[in-house]
Each structure stands twice: as C-alpha cells, then as structure tokens.
Amino acid sequence: MNRQHLPFRPCNPLAATLFLALGLFAASAQAIPGKVALIHSFPVLGDAEANVSTLNSLVEEAFLNGANIVVTPEAATTGFSITRAEVLAGLGFTDPYPELSAIRDLAIQHQGYVVVAIAEVVVTGEVYNTVVLFGPNGLETTRQKRGLSGWHDRGIVPFDIIPTPYGDLGLMICSDVYLPDWIRIAALKGADLVLLPANWWGRVGQELIWQTRARENSLWFFTANRWGTEIDTRFGFPFTYFMDDAPSAFITPDGEIQLIHRAEDDPVPADTILYYDVDVPHYRIGTDSNPGYSVNFRRPEAYGEIANLFYRPDLGNQMVPGLPPDGTTRIASIAYQPKVFFPEANLATVEQIWTDSGESADLVVLPGLGITTFPINASDPNWSHASHWVGLQDFVENNGILLLATTVLEQGGSAGLPQALVIFQPGQAPQLSRQIHDSLLGNGTGAEPIYLDLPHARVGLLTGRDALFPETSTHLAKSGIDILMIPSTVGAPSTSNNVNAPNYFWEPDALHRLWRTRTDHVFHLAASDWTGNGVVIEVTGGIIGDLETTDAASPAAALDTITNSDPFSFDSVRVKFLNAYYPFDLDALLGQ
Numbered sequence: 001m002n003r004q005h006l007p008f009r010p011c012n013p014l015a016a017t018l019f020l021a022l023g024l025f026a027a028s029a030q031a032i033p034g035k036v037a038l039i040h041s042f043p044v045l046g047d048a049e050a051n052v053s054t055l056n057s058l059v060e061e062a063f064l065n066g067a068n069i070v071v072t073p074e075a076a077t078t079g080f081s082i083t084r085a086e087v088l089a090g091l092g093f094t095d096p097y098p099e100l101s102a103i104r105d106l107a108i109q110h111q112g113y114v115v116v117a118i119a120e121v122v123v124t125g126e127v128y129n130t131v132v133l134f135g136p137n138g139l140e141t142t143r144q145k146r147g148l149s150g151w152h153d154r155g156i157v158p159f160d161i162i163p164t165p166y167g168d169l170g171l172m173i174c175s176d177v178y179l180p181d182w183i184r185i186a187a188l189k190g191a192d193l194v195l196l197p198a199n200w201w202g203r204v205g206q207e208l209i210w211q212t213r214a215r216e217n218s219l220w221f222f223t224a225n226r227w228g229t230e231i232d233t234r235f236g237f238p239f240t241y242f243m244d245d246a247p248s249a250f251i252t253p254d255g256e257i258q259l260i261h262r263a264e265d266d267p268v269p270a271d272t273i274l275y276y277d278v279d280v281p282h283y284r285i286g287t288d289s290n291p292g293y294s295v296n297f298r299r300p301e302a303y304g305e306i307a308n309l310f311y312r313p314d315l316g317n318q319m320v321p322g323l324p325p326d327g328t329t330r331i332a333s334i335a336y337q338p339k340v341f342f343p344e345a346n347l348a349t350v351e352q353i354w355t356d357s358g359e360s361a362d363l364v365v366l367p368g369l370g371i372t373t374f375p376i377n378a379s380d381p382n383w384s385h386a387s388h389w390v391g392l393q394d395f396v397e398n399n400g401i402l403l404l405a406t407t408v409l410e411q412g413g414s415a416g417l418p419q420a421l422v423i424f425q426p427g428q429a430p431q432l433s434r435q436i437h438d439s440l441l442g443n444g445t446g447a448e449p450i451y452l453d454l455p456h457a458r459v460g461l462l463t464g465r466d467a468l469f470p471e472t473s474t475h476l477a478k479s480g481i482d483i484l485m486i487p488s489t490v491g492a493p494s495t496s497n498n499v500n501a502p503n504y505f506w507e508p509d510a511l512h513r514l515w516r517t518r519t520d521h522v523f524h525l526a527a528s529d530w531t532g533n534g535v536v537i538e539v540t541g542g543i544i545g546d547l548e549t550t551d552a553a554s555p556a557a558a559l560d561t562i563t564n565s566d567p568f569s570f571d572s573v574r575v576k577f578l579n580a581y582y583p584f585d586l587d588a589l590l591g592q
Contacts, residue, residue, distance in 0.1 A: 034166025045079030218292030227263030320480030327456025418442030464488025
C-alpha cells in the first residue's frame, strides 16, 4: 500500500476543524471495520515450548472468533525475569522464527495479523526484546524495545508503521510509551492503531499514561498484558512478582478506556482473550492524516533541545551545566473560574483565596486568562500600568512571591488574538511571551519555550495550549528545568461548550492525567486551568512523591520541592530518565 501525504494541515485550527468534520462525514460510510484481540496470558518463566503451545491455541481461538489483529503480552514466549545467558542458551528465537511457524500459518490462513513478543537473538550475537508481526503473507516485520530491561540490548530499528486494511499499525513494547517520543514518531508516520505488548503490573499510573498517549496522538491504543506470578532469581535472592493486577486495555483516540481487564478481578484467574471492534475512518488508512490538534499543529523548530546530549542514558546521563544552586522552592496553584469582564474582581479573588489559605510560596500559577480577557496592546509600553496589573504586581511584592504566571490575550494584528504568558517577578516589569503554537484565536511564534532561573530552581513556563504538545516538555526537560508552570485555558467547562476540534479542549479529568504524565520527564509541576481545577506535584526519584489538587473546595495548595545536583542521588529531579535517540529518531521528531 502506497502511503499518501494529504494536504491536511491548514494554517488555522478552525479551518482544520471544518476540514476534519467534512472528511469524517465523507469517510464514515467507507470505513473498514476490524476486530482486535488481546491475549491476556500467563507466560511460564523459562518454558518457551509450553508458552508457544499455549499461544498457538489462543491465537487460533481469537481468529475463529473473528479477530483480524491479535496481540500477545511482552515476553510471551519466555516470561520476563530471564537472563541474557538463558536467551543465548535456547530461550531466544532467530529470524525467520521457525518456533512460531504455527502462528505464522494461522495468520496466513485467516488473512489476519498477529503480534508475538519474544526474546530474540540475531546472527551478530545481540539480544533484543522483540515483537514479531505475522500477516497474510507471513512474516511482516519486527520491532525491538528501546528501553533496557536488564537482559537485552537497546533496539536499533526505526518506529515505522505497518499498513493494514483495518488501520496503519504502530508497534511499541511496554515502557517504550512511558515517555512520548516513540509513539509520537509512529503517529507522525501515520499510525492509527498502536499495539503494545506489556509486562506492566500495578493499579497506579500506567492507564493514565496510555490514556494521555492515545489522546495527544489521536490514536486507538491496545495493551496486551499478562497475569500470574514469577519468581525472579537474577539478583542473588528470590523476588516474587505478583502480576494479577497487570491491566490489558482498549483506549479510544479521545483517551477513553473502553475496556480494561485484570486477572485479579476474576473469581478464578485464567488466560483470557479480550475483543474490541475498531472502525478507523477510511481517510486515515494508508495516509499520514491524523485529526489530532497536537499532531497537526506541531512547530518542530521550537523543540530543538530534544537533540542535545544531556540526560542521555547512553552517554552517562549528564545534566545541563550552570543550573541554579541546590535547594528548596515552594510551588503553589490557585484555582478559580475567572470572571470574563471583571479584572478587578479576579484580582480580588486571587488575594482572598491566598489570604484565606494562609499559604506562602516562591512560585504561584494562576489560571490562564486569570485576570482579564480584555486584549492588551503589547507594543504599548504602558500596558502594565492598568490598575489590575499594578495590583497583581503589588500582590507579588507583598507576599514574597518570586515568580507568578497567568496568560493574557494580545492584540496581534495579522496574528489574530494569540495568548501570551504574562510573568511577574518582584522589582521587574511584567514579561510577555506569546504562545508557540497556532490556536483558534491566534497564531503562534514557533519560538522555543522559555525558562527562568530562581535562586534554587530552573523554571519552565508553557501556556496550557502549548503544554498539549509533549515535545515542549521534552525540550524543557533537556534544558534542565526543575519545575514546570502551566497557566491553562485548555479545559472544557462542559461538553456543551466543547469545540468540535479533535483534542483541542480537554475535560478536567483528562487534564489531570496529562499534568501527571508530563512529570514523567522528571520535573515538579504547578498548573491551574480556567475551569477552576489545578494541581501541584512534587517528584521524587523520577516518580510522583506528593500531589495536591486545587478546585472550588480547596482553591489553593502549595508544596516544597527540592533540587539536588548529586548525580548519584535518585531523589532529585536533576537526575532525569530520558530517551536515547538515533539520528533517524531526531529526523522524525524535528524534521520540518
């Protein structure tokens, strides 16, 4: 199937909305439905023969029940807690994978697709955590896991997509979607469905990541996980993994979980096959067309720090030099729904919430358009002399705040009415920084995201709209930020107010998932949205250590956050866990 590059990126999101609405309507009658089957099985550790026999039966059952695409868990043929020596001694399979011939023949017989997750040995001696895709013509392709799991080498093949009549496939493996890069590359290349073999247990965190990845890329997302126990003896003592809480899930392009299954929820856990009917619009299949706002309106020129050599696990994980000294910074969010035409009332709300809370903070984020929706003339040097801006400056000075941010509309001339960050610091005139990406009201600059240094933290700032583009967070993380501030106008107050533009407005629950997921880049975060919802997140050791939400019931919250430049300290946001890139990865992410 030849891929088509459609003229799909109009210069304004409103034009894109109309284009997409017409395209979706025209394509709906031509869509090709498919059925995806997820095999939720119990791979027996180290018994490849038994595992393959089980998979043969389950794959056949899935096809007999009408599946067109079948996905198995990560390391489905071996179990996960294996060693490199065991893979080389017989657990590993080598192209053309004769051990999987029965599954290959089932794919040919049923003219379907099967993803089998294996340990692979290549002829040059490397060992990979691999997925093999069989299709109507036999072996279609393989993908290798990029993240390291202890027993295998880092994958070396690009994240190309595989065209099928049911949608173009992107293949990922488990934690490769923890950060947004690899799935983003698949989306840019035209993926419609992402298939994720996983060995990811727990009831906290992973669904939030999967939902955010699906929504920010406008993709159907399918995770095949596992169940059962596994005793890991690789490190000199037995450790038992209990994986009955590992979820398999179907997630739609709007981030909605359609079905989720954990073995521990069954009276008697057993191998299970989950089915989901998917109907990809015809205009997407065989093309790189994608209706997602944060796919179509990317500005690659703004993400250049992704290519720098800092925080690369393959290069010693070196941090950015010249960061502020270590120490503690207290971050805060103030949440309320701004009154549209009453800036003085909004200023009074801020002051009252802060007084009532009894909080103090170095850094405070307000909702986007948190003071006024009246546009300012940024070319007028006296714009900040308006009483509400003077009052906000006084609020900063009187409360010992080192940095406060919200947004404002600019009179942009031919640029429309773009938003700009408006940043207050003591003893300085307010600073403006216009939005990076185009929006319904105005055009963006395409400039790189900004950051500012406080006494003990480097702070990145993004409008809520720009934060929908995960590349901005990667760029800022690789610039060394310790904290990210997001004054947001992305929330949809209700479904009746939601503009029919895919992924353009996010409901508050989805926003909370996005904010939490952004901290996987390893920085603290403070956000506040105009729906009256916000969050402050303190990150420790690469995971969320503390989180406070703000809303009508609790409109202000603050947390102490720590920076620590000790490279051996894993409780600091200055020890980041980011991706290692090949040149072809950077070409895909940063190519114009």
